[in-house]
Amino acid sequence: GEDVEQSLFLSVREGDSSVINCTYTDSSSTYLYWYKQEPGAGLQLLTYIFSNMDMKQDQRLTVLLNKKDKHLSLRIADTQTGDSAIYFCAEGDNNNDMRFGAGTRLTVKP
């Protein structure tokens, strides 16, 4: 996980936007992923972006990729209490070489 870095905690108020940031080191990564983990559960894929894209939007989720700076972000609009979870950034060319960040714990306050 050392090659992918994320801040460990983020706290927002319900209804605000959340932005979770990630930096990675492998410029040859083909895909970058965001996974969500709820308590006591496995990771669930939220979205992914191909490395030749700058942005991907999927309902309340917006992924931004700055390939030059190797920076990936996940924006959650209108954050709800159900969005409270740990969010993992991951990069990889194929699954045998996928690298995960340590995860950002998002807390949504009512």
Place this chain on the structure above:
Amino acid sequence: DAGITQSPRHKVTETGTPVTLRCHQTENHRYMYWYRQDPGHGLRLIHYSYGVKDTDKGEVSDGYSVSRSKTEDFLLTLESATSSQTSVYFCAINPSVNTGELFFGEGSRLTVL
């Protein structure tokens, strides 16, 4: 639901004992993985399999072995458990080698005393 079940879900054992964790899938996917999750480290790959009897090591394979005698089952064995192997273990499958997305099981929490 990706059809992945892990067993046992929780286990407490003593140092030096053997432990086997089982991952079972119902969808005949070729690629299966074992990860461990530890605070501050995210997920780290232990071993993976790309078919029956075809396995390879991941980043943190020392102290672990795997076997895959059937497509649907991928076993992770700790021959002699140590306290450093206390962790949550996740099995994953890859249904699409093109996009690389993984589907994870619910996890197996192992405590080695």
